[in-house]
Amino acid sequence: MNDPQSASDQGVTGEINHRFVETNGIRMHIAEQGEGPLVVLLHGFPETWYSWRHQFAALAAAGYHVVAPDQRGYGRTDRPEAIEKYSQLHLVGDIIGLLDALGEEQAVLVGHDWGSPVAWNTAQLRPDRIRGIAALALPYIPRGPVSAVTGMTQALGPGFYMNYLQQPGVADAELARDPRTSVLRFFQWGFGDSPQAEAAALPIVPEGGTLTDLLPEPGALPEWLTEADLDVYGHDFEQTGFSGGLNWWRTMDLSWELTAPWQGAPMTTPAIYLYGERDGSVQLPGMDQLIANLQYLVPNLTRTVVLPGVGHWTQQERPEEVNAELLKFLGGL
Template sequence: MTEITHRFVESTSGLRMHVAEAGEGPLVLLLHGFPECWYSWRHQLTALAEAGFHAVAPDQRGYARTGGPEEVDKYSLLHLVGDAVGLIEALGVRQASVVGHDWGAPVAWATAQLRPDLVQGVACLSVPHRPRGSKPPVATMRKLLGDGFYMVYFQQPDVPEAEFERDPAATFRRMLYAASGDAPPNVPIVPEGGGFLDVCPEPEEYPDWLTAEDVAAFVREYEGTGFSGPINWYRNLDRNWELTAAWHRAPVTPPALYIAGDRDMVVAGPGARKAIDRMSDFVPDLRETVWLPGCGHWTQQERPTEVNEALIGFLRSL
């Protein structure tokens, strides 16, 4: 079986990044989401390596073994794209394919948008490309969904970290189950006086794609850094809107692939289906949209075989 190896790489952005990697060949950068790390790509690292690619999954800024600065404003989208670009350059290649899931998807879309010269192709899971809106996002979400909407809840200093770090195993177990295709549909709106995990039920048993060992692996990876860095990504939503004004509605020009589960809470969110249906307006070389029936938010973990097949087919076509 193909071995996954680990090392640290100095991104030219200045961040020392932990990466998991496998294989040799054209570079494929795998960008994880929240609350994840390199481990969420465990099935793709080996499959891509066996298909003839050099698959690299970093722990992104603030996450797991990479860690990051304490300052909230050091987690803007431009910092995150800078890390991805700097990692491509540090790995010594002229171009890479960039794959992102959840929060990793906006980073991948933005990397392709801002630095198309470095991106051979972009593939995103769960989160579609959305053009920059006309107003700052946090106030818009608060008006539409209230103070309890989880992205608004995450704006509070220290509160979400304290909740998630109280029992990390329960945090990962409940979050991973709640947003999966195996759980009852739910809306991530925190009840008044409650916490995010109040909307994440305990699973009666683990779904087929998740084990107690997987949960333990995520817990181990987060032991050194906790949740502050990851949540700081959400605290930069309005800052990202300000910083990306120069790219307002700029197209994403590299070849693209989009994959989503039809039970993903992101797909069920306000305006998501419309954004997906109109994505080719701003992603003119969108090659395919792949729907996975019965799949929830954790796309590459819930349906690794289908995701691997779609990714490898797309990457080989470039």
């Protein structure tokens, strides 16, 4: 592992500290700032703790202890080799172990992309430990009669990108050829002004094609992303590769099987949901109905916020608006 004060500190202002904690059998790297009630920020793919760089100062100044881990498989946190070690039960266990390591009984979880399911599942499995949830990009998706991979494949066919990601080593090798460019292509794919951020642009890998066929050719950086930011991500993924993050998709069926005991369990934790108007993930089949019915699925949902012109990278694209909503939600708990 690299020293905590490494290239990932570039471009970050303020007193952000780094250390490691032991949780659920792994060594986890965390970035933290501030004192007060605990707020844990959970990143998605292909991101690290650094995706929350614009949230630390605002939340810490408001009186919160802000902690953003590199989640299992990412950054300077351990990367178990076995794919089955990346199930949602493992990821939830990591967060509960993190709270224990910090000496905290409860926390508010803020999740983006893959971090959102981790937040929702942690609250459902351990509601005694979670005071509130702020979900960015992905709403609460209750366990259905089939896994999400199966359901989306039934709706969109075998070319749906999640199927492609199930093949160990394939997408991993494609993305690892040039990690910095791969991250940029993902960011360009999903941001608000991207041509791919359209309802018609479904994530289907063409027959005989590759994952990168879905992603735009590298071009000018979005205005919310600097060369220094991209250097941070590129450095981290050069060190780790992409397999840890991709393994989260490869355990979707396993996670669906393991969570059968919680089928129909209520989601009672207070929550807020924020998503971008041009986020392709909310344009997938069935997501509009899910969002429309979210208040019934999450009775203590305080607010659903649609961010105009924003794509998938919510807290990076529109940090000031996201911070304002987070502080409003936190202040009401």
